[in-house]
Amino acid sequence: MTYQSQSVAKPYFIVAIALFVGQILFGTILGLQYVIGDFLFPEIPFNVARMVHTNLLIVWLLFGFMGAAYYLIPEESETELFSPFLAILMFWIFAVAGVLTILGYLLVPYATLAELTMDDLFPTMGREFLEQPTITKIGIVIVALSFLFNIGMTMLKGRKTAVSLVLMIGLTGLAVFFLFAFYVPENLVKDKFYWWFVVHLWVEGVWELIMGAILAFVLIKTTGVDREVIEKWLYVIIAMSLITGLIGTGHHFYWIGTPEYWQWWGSIFSAMEPIPFFMMTIFAFNMVNRRRRNHPNQAAVLWALGTAVMAFLGAGVWGFLHTLAPVNYFTHGTQITAAHGHMAFYGAYVMIVLTMISYSMPMLNGRKEANSNKSQIVEMWSFWIMTVSMVFITLFLTGAGILQTYMQRYTDTPISFMEVQDKVAIFYWLREGAGIFFLIGLIVYVASFFIGGDEPEATVKDAA
Amino acid sequence: MYKFIGVRPCTFVYILLMVLTVFTWYVGVSGLSGLSFAFLVLGLSLLKGHLIGDYYMGLKTVSGIWGWVIVIWLILPGSLIAIAFYSAS
Amino acid sequence: MKNRNTPPGDLAIWIFIMAELSVFAIFFAVYAFTRANNVELFNESQLTLDRNLALINTLTLITSSYFVVRAVAAIRENNAKHCFNWIIAALLMGLLFLLVKSYEYNHHYSEGINLRTNKFYMFYFSLTFFHFMHVLMGMVILAANAIKTRAGNYTPENHTGLETGASYWHMVDMVWIILFPLIYVMR
Numbered sequence: 001m002t003y004q005s006q007s008v009a010k011p012y013f014i015v016a017i018a019l020f021v022g023q024i025l026f027g028t029i030l031g032l033q034y035v036i037g038d039f040l041f042p043e044i045p046f047n048v049a050r051m052v053h054t055n056l057l058i059v060w061l062l063f064g065f066m067g068a069a070y071y072l073i074p075e076e077s078e079t080e081l082f083s084p085f086l087a088i089l090m091f092w093i094f095a096v097a098g099v100l101t102i103l104g105y106l107l108v109p110y111a112t113l114a115e116l117t118m119d120d121l122f123p124t125m126g127r128e129f130l131e132q133p134t135i136t137k138i139g140i141v142i143v144a145l146s147f148l149f150n151i152g153m154t155m156l157k158g159r160k161t162a163v164s165l166v167l168m169i170g171l172t173g174l175a176v177f178f179l180f181a182f183y184v185p186e187n188l189v190k191d192k193f194y195w196w197f198v199v200h201l202w203v204e205g206v207w208e209l210i211m212g213a214i215l216a217f218v219l220i221k222t223t224g225v226d227r228e229v230i231e232k233w234l235y236v237i238i239a240m241s242l243i244t245g246l247i248g249t250g251h252h253f254y255w256i257g258t259p260e261y262w263q264w265w266g267s268i269f270s271a272m273e274p275i276p277f278f279m280m281t282i283f284a285f286n287m288v289n290r291r292r293r294n295h296p297n298q299a300a301v302l303w304a305l306g307t308a309v310m311a312f313l314g315a316g317v318w319g320f321l322h323t324l325a326p327v328n329y330f331t332h333g334t335q336i337t338a339a340h341g342h343m344a345f346y347g348a349y350v351m352i353v354l355t356m357i358s359y360s361m362p363m364l365n366g367r368k369e370a371n372s373n374k375s376q377i378v379e380m381w382s383f384w385i386m387t388v389s390m391v392f393i394t395l396f397l398t399g400a401g402i403l404q405t406y407m408q409r410y411t412d413t414p415i416s417f418m419e420v421q422d423k424v425a426i427f428y429w430l431r432e433g434a435g436i437f438f439l440i441g442l443i444v445y446v447a448s449f450f451i452g453g454d455e456p457e458a459t460v461k462d463a464a
Numbered sequence: 465m466y467k468f469i470g471v472r473p474c475t476f477v478y479i480l481l482m483v484l485t486v487f488t489w490y491v492g493v494s495g496l497s498g499l500s501f502a503f504l505v506l507g508l509s510l511l512k513g514h515l516i517g518d519y520y521m522g523l524k525t526v527s528g529i530w531g532w533v534i535v536i537w538l539i540l541p542g543s544l545i546a547i548a549f550y551s552a553s
Numbered sequence: 554m555k556n557r558n559t560p561p562g563d564l565a566i567w568i569f570i571m572a573e574l575s576v577f578a579i580f581f582a583v584y585a586f587t588r589a590n591n592v593e594l595f596n597e598s599q600l601t602l603d604r605n606l607a608l609i610n611t612l613t614l615i616t617s618s619y620f621v622v623r624a625v626a627a628i629r630e631n632n633a634k635h636c637f638n639w640i641i642a643a644l645l646m647g648l649l650f651l652l653v654k655s656y657e658y659n660h661h662y663s664e665g666i667n668l669r670t671n672k673f674y675m676f677y678f679s680l681t682f683f684h685f686m687h688v689l690m691g692m693v694i695l696a697a698n699a700i701k702t703r704a705g706n707y708t709p710e711n712h713t714g715l716e717t718g719a720s721y722w723h724m725v726d727m728v729w730i731i732l733f734p735l736i737y738v739m740r
Contacts, residue, residue: 236568243572261668261675268579275572472626478619482612485733489608492738497596502739509734513727520622520723522716527555533571534727541578545735548585552592 001363003074005081010364011091012067013357017446019060019098020350024439026053031432035425044106051105051131057345058129059098062140064353065174065210066094066147069167071360072217073151077158082150090143090150097139101132123184127195130181137181144175162231163220166238167213173206189257196252203349204248204273204315208241211311211352215280218304218359223291233283240276248273254325255332263325270323274316277308277348284308296458297362297370299379303355306387310351314343318394330409335401335424343394346386354383354445361449367457374452382448385441392434400427477519484508499553506545513538561625562717570724573687577728580683581735584676591672596740598673601666603657607737610653611729614688617646618726621695621719624702628712633702636715640699643722647692654685677736684728691725694718 001007026049033039033046040049074081081087104113110131117133119125124134132140148171155164180197216234220227250266284305295301318340322331331337358379362371370376408420488505517534518524524531560567588595624639658678661667668678698718701707707715 232565236565239569240572243576259669261679264583264675265679268576268583271579272572272576472623474619474622474626478615481615481619485608485611485615485730488734488738489604489611492604492607492734497740505734505738509731512730516618516723516727516730520618520726521720522561525556526558526560528558530558530560530567531555533560533567537571537574537578538731541581541731544578544582545585548582548589549739552589 003080005084005087006071006074006360007364008081008084008087008091009067009071009360011088012063012070013361013364015091015095016060016063016067016353017357019056019063021442021446022102023053023056023060024435024442026056028432028435028439031428031435034428035432048105048110051110052102054129055105055131056102059094061349061353063094064356065171068210068214068353068356068360069147069151069171071356071364072167072214073154073164074158076161076164076217077155079154079158082153082157086146086150090146093139094143097136097143101136104133105131122182124182127181127184127191129199130195134182137178140178141175144178148172148175161227162234163213163217166209166216166234170206170209170213173209174202177201177206192256193253193258196249200249200252201246203344204245205242207349208245208276209238211307211348212237212241212276212280214352214356215284215304215307218300218355219284219287221359222295222297222301222304223287224293224295225287225290229290230283230287233279233287237276237279237283240272240279244269244272244275251323251325251328254328267323267325271320273323274312274320277312277316281308281312294460295369296460297359297376298458299371299376299383300355300359302380302383303351303358306383307347307351307355310343310347310387310390312347314340314345314347314390314394318343318398331401331405334404334408335397335427336405337401339394339397339401342397343390346390351387362457365453370458371448372452372455373458374455375448376452376458378444378451379448382441382445385444386438387441389434389438389441393431393438396427396431396434400424400431403427474519477515481512481515484512499549502549503546506542506549510538510542560720561713562720563713566717566721570721574724574728577680577683577731580676580680581731584680584735587672587676594671595673598671598677599737599740602677602737603660604737606653606657607733610650611733613646613650613653614726614729617643617650618723620646621722625712625715625719628702628707628715629709631709633705633707636707637699637702640695640702644692644695644699647688647695650688651685651692654681680732680736684725684732687725687728691718691722694721 029040029044030046030049030053033049037046070081070087104117108116110125113133114120114123114125117125117135119134122134124137125131130137148168151168151171155168177198180194183194185191185194212234216230219225220230246269247265248270250262251270253262253266285308288301288305322328322336322340362369365371371379403424404420407423408414408417488508491501491505514535517538521534523534620639620643624636624643627633627636627639661674661678666674668675695718698715701714
């Protein structure tokens with residue numbers, strides 16, 4: 001760790017992992033509720049568990065992005081962070097606000113939460129993924145702005161690189177698009193239209209820039225390939241992300257009451273959204289092949305390569321499967337969507353955060369470049385268990401989704417939603433099984449931070 | 465460092481491109497329809513694209529796959545367009 | 554005579570060029586196949602387009618591309634001044650294209666025809682607008698090239714930036730060359 005202030009990343013990463021564990025615990029609850037409907041009812045009804053699961057995901061990824069930035073920007077800029085104090089202050093504000101919000105979801109009925117938080121003064125509650133009380137949302141904006149200020153000031157006083165620039169653009173875009181969460185039109189069509197300005201333009205827009213920048217950073221550090229080469233690839237990749245993803249937003253505007261041309265624009269542009277992910281895969285493997293050194297942190301390299309592959313599969317391929325309007329007409333809102341959503345989020349964003357943590361945590365813990373061999377092996381086991389589990393979760397949900405689409409919509413003799421759910425229940429049981437394995441993988445992952453701490457650091461000779 | 469003497473190849477190409485364009489326009493304003501004219505006009509546009517690729521973009525002097533990318537690009541959508549128009553007739 | 558194995562200009566722009574070309578190619582193909590299912594509608598609506606203006610636009614773009622070729626040739630012959638002039642001429646042609654296209658759009662709008670009128674117009678407006686934006690972007694790049702030429706940044710041995718901008722501009726021209734017959738003429 002070259003700069004002392006990079007250490008502020010550590011609490012962000014720790015809380016990120018903790019919230020990740022919470023997310024998955026609730027995920028397993030949800031999975032069981034799919035097949036045992038009143039499991040934990042009325043204490044934790046399905047809709048509450050779902051809010052907790054999705055909100056925890058988003059918040060822990062945000063903690064992860066911020067930690068990544070706090071680690072990466074000082075190193076790229078070759079200067080200490082502008083204000084470590086501000087970073088820690090924001091950490092506590094975000095963490096407390098986040099915990100209180102989740103407790104709010106769990107402990108009181110949602111309507112009561114709205115009353116308690118005076119949502120009626122400026123209503124923004126009640127929308128998927130944006131269930132947070134307005135005051136929490138305001139808190140998020142304050143935390144985000146302080147964060148951007150801190151990072152921005154750091155960049156201004158130091159060296160500017162393509163990596164830090166792209167990361168900054170992505171993070172700024174993240175903050176700007178979040179503002180649409182405050183715009184809640186009366187008209188239902190407009191409501192849905194603008195909702196996607198947060199969600200799509202995040203995960204199929206600026207978050208791809210964040211992912212690309214972090215991936216480029218880790219590849220520069222672990223392969224020793226020329227910065228210029230890696231940065232050029234990064235620019236091309238993000239250009240493709242924006243070209244395809246911006247108008248590609250239209251693939252969410254097929255059936256919500258917007259004009260028909262969105263079915264064309266959305267299909268044509270979003271069909272190409274896999275391209276940047278494909279390029280990231282080629283990019284990652286190519287850079288590792290051309291490496292000038294064998295880095296002792298083989299776990300980080302594994303995470304980096306895995307991220308590119310899983311992101312391509314989950315976001316790219318599975319996304320493509322249901323992105324064309326004529327297909328989406330039948331699959332919209334089915335388990336196909338859930339399949340894609342899980343693998344995409346895991347492959348792209350969960351994994352890139354875990355990649356960054358894998359790379360940087362050893363140094364944050366005082367190591368020179370990597371954890372011990374033992375620790376890395378445990379970590380790599382967790383990589384495989386979680387990743388393979390996710391693949392199975394996705395496959396099972398895809399199976400459920402195909403059957404659901406056919407039986408409920410495509411066939412000449414459709415049957416009702418609930419009847420279909422009964423028929424695909426087997427897939428839900430299998431999914432839950434895979435989900436348990438995922439949880440096990442996560443436990444192994446957490447364990448890897450506590451195993452092999454006393455052993456000597458891995459060296460290049462130990463590496464493959 | 466030298467001064468070019470004579471008419472440049474790119475100028476010849478330019479004149480050819482203009483002529484082909486005017487011909488296409490003529491087909492258009494005359495209202496000439498039907499598969500043969502459609503294919504003729506399509507074919508000419510692909511030729512024009514090829515000329516631009518080779519002479520304007522300078523791909524004529526490029527060996528390997530990069531020398532062929534424009535040709536490939538012209539053939540692929542060109543074929544699809546041809547198939548579509550054929551199936552429409 | 555082949556004397557290089559990468560195209561002129563930065564390789565990154567070529568990746569970008571191929572990506573853009575792919576988007577247009579898909580759009581063209583989708584247009585053609587949609588037309589196959591709506592032949593009469595497409596034929597009928599196509600008649601309302603102004604082929605004369607389109608001719609002017611096509612000739613304009615081809616001419617501007619030619620000017621760009623001359624600009625690159627000029628810098629290779631160590632004549633930065635001529636190079637700059639050729640680029641300006643190309644930009645003026647580009648501007649002419651934008652003006653003619655805007656006039657065309659205005660004409661349609663004043664008759665109440667827009668993106669939502671029917672499938673043909675949806676494609677017409679989408680494709681030509683999308684292309685319009687690329688002409689704009691190409692002009693911005695060429696303008697940057699012009700400034701750098703004026704500042705003496707390019708030499709006969711090293712003018713990659715200019716070749717990069719030129720390549721992008723030729724792509725923009727090439728797209729229109731396919732677009733013109735496809736949308737305005739083929740029936």
